Amino acid sequence: MQLYQNQHLKIYNSLSGKKETFKPINEGHIGMYVCGPTVYSNVHLGNCRTFMSFDMIFRYFKHLGYKVRYVRNITDAGHLVDDADDGEDKIARKARLEQLEPMEVVQRYTVDFHTILQKFNFLPPSIEPTATGHIIEQIEIIKDILEKGFAYEVNGSVYFDVVKFNEDYAYGKLSGRKLEDMISNTRELTAQNEKKSPQDFALWKKAGPEHIMQWPSPWGDGFPGWHLECTAMSTKYLGETFDIHGGGMDLKFPHHECEIAQSEASTGQSPVNYWLHTNMLTMNGKKMAKSTGNNILPGEIFSGENKILSKPFSPSAIRFFMMQAHYTSILDLSNDALLASEKGYHRLMEALDVLDNLETGKSSEFNIEKWKQECYDAMNDDFNTPILIAKMFDAVKHINLIKEGKESISPQDKEALQTILHAFVFDVIGLEGKNEGATGSDKLSGIVELLIQLRKEARENKDFGTSDKIRDQLATMGIQLKDGKDGTAFSIS
Ligand SMILES: [Zn+2]
Secondary structure, three states: OOHHHHOOOEEEEOOOOEEEEOOOOOOOEEEEEEOOOEOOOOOOHHHHHHHHHHHHHHHHHHHOOOEEEEEEOEEOOOOEEEOOOEEEEHHHHHHHHHOOOHHHHHHHHHHHHHHHHHHOOOOOOOEOOEOHHHHHHHHHHHHHHHHOOOEEEEOOEEEEOHHHHHHHOOOOOOOOOOHHHHHHOOOOOOOOOOOOOOOOEEEEEEOOOOOOOOEOOOOOOEEEOHHHHHHHHHHHHHOOOEEEEEEEHHHHHHHHHHHHHHHHHHHOOOOEEEEEEEOOEEEOOEEOEHHHOEOOOHHHHHHOOOOOOOOOOOHHHHHHHHHOOOOOOOEEEOHHHHHHHHHHHHHHHHHHHHHHOOOOOOOOOOOHHHHHHHHHHHHHEOOOHHHHHHHHHHHHHHHHHHHOOOOOOOHHHHHHHHHHHHHHHHHHOOOOOOOOHHHHHHHHHHHHHHHHHHHHHHHHOOOHHHHHHHHHHHHHOOEEEEEEOOEEEEEEO
């Protein structure tokens, strides 16, 4: 019997605004679609948090024994600088500025995206389709929507008719908006605008000769609107209605709202049963943004080459930090928070080592069966990883008491505890163990911290020869020490 048959999962569905009992369309199978990155710049840490939440969800479903088809796309065309179908394509713009082929931009940042995700120990999705690989499918959907009367063509562009759609269906149900309010809150259309209503959105845009990414279509050469690719790819690989669609909460409107409208206009059916949205990552209490400098890239955290953190942090420590918050809560990143998480992560890893070498006794004081179900209950309650982690630390407390001879554990219970802790720590939360590649940097960090301490002692003893030697030798190995008022920070290049 599969585990999922006795674990009843509840998921917060953004569409209903309620926690609902999860029931997949086909028993034992799950179809999940997550909006992937637009590959025109290095992947943001906030995006990493979103994808990590869905990686954890994917991992938990697999742990429960579901067969999951997880589709996460790559947006390599069609995402315009302005949400209102204006401005340049983000990738084409970057290509122009850096004098590259658009596909060079796509390749560079797709590789960056995969490299960072691999460091964070993500499982690859089942399918990772691209927008440019599905132009034909997108054109077919546009033809279908035109035929059903929910779109119109103007000068080689095709727009979705939101007002017409809203007569038969409800536009705005995911984001809780009403079309009348949206219309009354929008400025008048300018004369040159081709749209009938400001809420209409592009399905296909005519491309001028200067536009480097364009394809032939029944309406002339052009490119698809951004929202359409997700409808085309999710329908193709998961069907007209599938189980789960996820993304960052900033995508709820207009992106996901438009996806729903496109699907309903084309198939007459609601495309998704459960909509899941992840919350924001802030830094030092403020929104992360390149323009204000309150921003940090994952690679800058791993190397320590940044002005925000006192030292490098390993991908597992960051992953542990992110998993300590529920995916629907805002999470604030700071040096102190990362230091605390890193400590917690090391305590957990040490306890796993201690557990492997624990001596067993005749009986157990620790009720493993009850504890195990509490771990599942946490995950079954909308993937509550902070509660799961708190439960793991209950086990850590017992492990240490057993080690000190204050409690005992039977051989069967020890084995059960090892199995379930390993499953949650490595398979579900997705951390990597101390001896695995990603945390080699953890060991190095420990050694550098030891040298920093020795250098401090040398300086206190006025042994500047030794303290300088430590600093200079580390520098030749690419490890920079930076003295500041809060002590010595370091980076590894
Ligand atoms: Zn999408």
